[in-house]
Every structure is written in structure tokens, then in C-alpha cells.
Amino acid sequence: MAKRTGVTSSEITERIKSAGSAERGSYNLSAATAEPLRRKLRGRWTVASHEVAGEAYLGRFIARSLKGLLLRQGAYRAEYEFKDRLCLKRVEISGILGEGEESAVYRYRLGVALSWDLAGPGLLSIRPELGYQCTEIGGDAAAVKELDDAGEDVLVGFRFDGSDLVLEEGEDRKILERMP
Amino acid sequence: MSGTPSLKALGLKIVAVANQKGGVGKTTTVATLASGLARSGQKVLLVDGDPQGNLSLLFGATGKHPELGDILETLGSRADGAGSENGERGRRGHRALMDACIVKRVRRSLDIVPLSRRHLRTELGDALIERAEKPFAGVMESLKASYDWILLDTSPSNGSLERVLVAASEAVVVPLEFQVFSLSGLEAILADIEECGRRAERSIRPHALVFTKAENGSARVDAYRNLFASFRIPIFEVCKSEYVPRSMERGRTLWEAAPASLVAKDYRTIIEKSFLG
Numbered sequence: 001m002a003k004r005t006g007v008t009s010s011e012i013t014e015r016i017k018s019a020g021s022a023e024r025g026s027y028n029l030s031a032a033t034a035e036p037l038r039r040k041l042r043g044r045w046t047v048a049s050h051e052v053a054g055e056a057y058l059g060r061f062i063a064r065s066l067k068g069l070l071l072r073q074g075a076y077r078a079e080y081e082f083k084d085r086l087c088l089k090r091v092e093i094s095g096i097l098g099e100g101e102e103s104a105v106y107r108y109r110l111g112v113a114l115s116w117d118l119a120g121p122g123l124l125s126i127r128p129e130l131g132y133q134c135t136e137i138g139g140d141a142a143a144v145k146e147l148d149d150a151g152e153d154v155l156v157g158f159r160f161d162g163s164d165l166v167l168e169e170g171e172d173r174k175i176l177e178r179m180p
Numbered sequence: 181m182s183g184t185p186s187l188k189a190l191g192l193k194i195v196a197v198a199n200q201k202g203g204v205g206k207t208t209t210v211a212t213l214a215s216g217l218a219r220s221g222q223k224v225l226l227v228d229g230d231p232q233g234n235l236s237l238l239f240g241a242t243g244k245h246p247e248l249g250d251i252l253e254t255l256g257s258r259a260d261g262a263g264s265e266n267g268e269r270g271r272r273g274h275r276a277l278m279d280a281c282i283v284k285r286v287r288r289s290l291d292i293v294p295l296s297r298r299h300l301r302t303e304l305g306d307a308l309i310e311r312a313e314k315p316f317a318g319v320m321e322s323l324k325a326s327y328d329w330i331l332l333d334t335s336p337s338n339g340s341l342e343r344v345l346v347a348a349s350e351a352v353v354v355p356l357e358f359q360v361f362s363l364s365g366l367e368a369i370l371a372d373i374e375e376c377g378r379r380a381e382r383s384i385r386p387h388a389l390v391f392t393k394a395e396n397g398s399a400r401v402d403a404y405r406n407l408f409a410s411f412r413i414p415i416f417e418v419c420k421s422e423y424v425p426r427s428m429e430r431g432r433t434l435w436e437a438a439p440a441s442l443v444a445k446d447y448r449t450i451i452e453k454s455f456l457g
Contacts, residue, residue, distance in 0.1 A: 009363055009407065010407075012363045013363065013407055013408075013410070016363070016366060016411060017410055017411055017412065025411050025412040025414050025415065026184055026414045026415070027405075027409045027414075027415045028414070028415065028417060028449055028450075028453065029405075029417050030417035030418060031419065032396060032419035032421075032442045032446075033394065033396050033417065033419070035442075036396070120409045120415075121402060121405035121406055122406070123409070
């Protein structure tokens with residue numbers, strides 16, 4: 001962008017940012033832009049890569065939720081199914097917990113219905129509406145929790161990288177591949 | 181999904197559509213918003229504040245009829261003395277004058293105060309127009325009881341006439357284009373709105389930015405999108421469409437010419453989110 005008066009676009013932008021009301025603004029893309037994007041998002045996507053601050057999500061899950069217990073043959077599967085304004089997210093983490101006679105099959109499942117919309121250029125507004133998470137150890141349900149409407153929208157960055165969909169929320173980065 | 185409160189939720193009814201830059205779609209925007217609100221059952225008064233009179237032309241409200249120029253001339257002249265027109269009697273007189281300017285039912289639920297005096301600025305002069313500022317704002321305020329919405333069109337300038345119109349409003353919608361001059365232009369209009377509010381001794385809300393003629397697939401437009409996305413003023417895009425000039429050329433609103441078009445959908449989003457909430 002041109003710089004003729006010694007004042008850059010970013011300086012003007014910074015000044016304008018402070019204008020307006022105190023609440024967060026909103027960005028409404030034109031229907032001509034938004035509808036093709038919504039169409040492109042619709043469908044089933046599987047998570048091919050999920051990292052948090054550069055670390056594989058499964059490792060972080062084991063460290064945080066399993067308090068560092070050994071999980072052998074650990075597997076992580078996650079899927080997003082984008083429908084019209086609704087997205088079904090399913091996550092499953094499984095493996096063998098512990099060693100020897102103490103070992104048991106571990107299975108964690110999360111299912112959540114999210115309402116979603118485009119919130120601006122490269123931005124999705126997502127709100128968990130309802131869902132559940134369930135942990136099974138040795139085939140028995142160890143913990144079941146219902147998830148309610150969180151009451152707040154979460155802004156998630158998105159972009160298409162070739163045929164992949166990249167979702168970014170802070171340090172959390174997922175690369176999704178379209179499912180057949 | 182969450183967003184900023186609508187004008188209705190904020191109790192704001194008088195809305196100017198302003199930008200000193202020309203060709204950004206002010207008249208199209210104000211005509212489409214006003215007629216769209218009227219179609220959804222709201223009672224709307226449109227005030228043509230652009231001496232080019234395109235809005236009056238669109239709604240067939242030109243001819244031998246008292247108009248905005250006449251009321252500004254009268255208000256400015258009367259305010260010339262020692263405030264003899266102040267008080268209840270003066271206010272009633274101003275209101276009666278304004279009522280005589282209103283062309284009723286140019287569309288269902290839509291009235292208009294026309295303007296067709298192309299040389300209004302030179303005929304009246306800045307000093308007289310400026311003297312009309314406070315009484316005109318008073319007249320607009322008195323009309324709030326009769327209308328759900330009062331929308332004021334302005335001309336591409338930042339002279340006394342535009343200041344009178346913005347100072348009479350409670351909120352401003354700014355149409356823009358995705359281009360380099362929009363940023364500096366936006367900064368100027370925001371400063372003008374603030375200054376008008378200071379003079380009127382009340383807050384005038386820059387309520388929404390409307391990016392008209394938005395196009396897809398352009399890296400340049402995407403760069404602007406990312407730049408503007410950080411603003412706290414809500415932003416609405418309206419796509420570029422041939423339906424807009426075509427409908428205006430035929431003297432029809434977008435709702436009459438192409439109600440199912442994407443551009444109509446974009447304006448409907450503004451009405452639903454920004455006005456009615």
C-alpha cells in the first residue's frame with residue numbers, strides 16, 4: 001500500500017482500531033465470498049496432523065490427562081463433519097495403559113456438536129452446543145461427562161492449503177484431509 | 181453467534197450514510213437499506229442530503245415540492261436573529277415546515293424528503309447552512325416519534341451540508357471500497373463524526389462500515405480484508421453486482437429488481453444484524 005505522506009497504512013489502521021465501541025467488532029463477508037467458502041468447508045475431514053506448540057497432540061494428552069502414565073500402541077483419531085452451520089467433532093484416543101498384569105485397554109472418546117459460521121476473513125466462529133466425553137479402562141466406563149453449551153464463541157483461524165484444511169487456534173494447529 | 185448490538189437494541193433511529201469520497205455506493209446503500217427496512221414493515225423516512233438529487237430521482241420525488249434545501253434555508257435564516265425562533269412555538273413551526281417537505285409513500289412505509297437544488301451550497305452559503313445545524317437536528321429529533329427509522333443520504337464532500345446531516349444523526353454507516361484511499365478517508369470521516377458529536381454535545385456512533393463492490397479471488401482484496409478485520413466497528417461486505425446499477429437505472433430498488441441476488445442477500449444481512457438485531 002502506498003506511503004506518500006510518511007504515514008503508513010498500518011499506522012492509520014492502528015489509529016482507526018481504537019475507534020468504535022468497546023466491544024469486539026464483527027466481520028460479515030459478502031454472500032458471494034462466504035457461500036463458496038461454506039461449500040468448500042462442508043463434508044467430512046479427518047485430522048492428519050495435530051500439534052500444540054509444535055508437540056504432537058497425543059503426547060500432550062498423555063502428559064496432561066493421563067498424568068504421564070505409559071500408553072502403549074497409542075492411537076489418535078479425530079474427525080470433523082461440517083454441515084450447514086453445524087459441525088460434528090469426534091475424537092478417539094486409544095492404547096494399552098500400564099504394563100504387565102496391570103495393563104488395560106484404554107479408550108477416550110469425545111463427541112461434540114458445534115455450531116459454526118464464518119466470522120471474517122480466514123476466521124471461523126465456533127460454539128460447542130452439546131456433547132459428551134467418555135473414558136473407558138478395561139472395557140468399563142471410568143468417567144462420563146456431558147458437555148453443555150459453553151456460552152461463548154471461539155474464534156478459530158482457517159485456511160486451505162492445497163486440498164487440506166488447516167485449523168489454528170493459538171498454538172493448536174490441525175491439518176485436516178478430506179475424507180472420501 | 182455473538183456480535184455488536186443492533187441500532188434497534190441501542191435505541192438509535194437516525195442514521196446518516198456518509199463518506200466524503202465519491203463513488204463508494206452511498207446512495208445505493210441508503211436507498212437499499214431504507215427500502216429494505218420498509219419492506220420488512222418498518223416505517224422509514226429517507227432524507228436526500230445530496231444536491232445531485234439521485235435518491236429523489238430514484239423514488240420519483242422531484243418536482244415542485246418543498247424540499248430539504250427549503251427547510252435548511254428557512255431554519256438558517258430564522259436562526260440568524262437573536263434566537264427568536266427558539267422555544268416551543270419555533271419548534272412547532274419548524275416541524276410543520278418539515279412535514280410540508282415530506283413526500284409520502286414513495287414506496288409502502290417509505291417517505292422521503294427530496295432535494296434537487298444542485299447549487300444549494302452556493303445559493304445558501306456555508307454560514308447559513310451552518311446556522312441551520314441545531315434547529316435541523318431538533319426537527320429530526322421531533323420526527324423520531326413518527327418513524328421507526330430516519331436515514332440521511334449525504335453527498336461526497338465534507339462541507340457544511342454534510343456536517344449538518346451528520347450532526348443530526350445518532351449513528352453513521354460508512355460505505356467504502358477496498359482500496360488504498362479508503363483508510364485515510366475512513367480516518368477523516370471518523371474524525372468528522374467525532375467533531376460533529378462534540379458540537380452537538382452528544383455521542384454519534386460510527387455504527388458500521390460497508391465495503392461495497394467486494395470481489396473474490398483477489399489477493400489485493402484479501403490483504404484489505406485482513407487489515408480491516410481488526411477494527412472494532414462492525415464490517416459488512418456487499419458484493420459487486422450488475423444488478424445494482426441496472427436496477428437504479430430502471431428506477432427500481434434492489435428488492436424490486438433482484439430480491440434473490442447475492443447483493444440483496446448482503447444488504448439483508450446488514451438490515452438484520454446491524455439495524456433490527
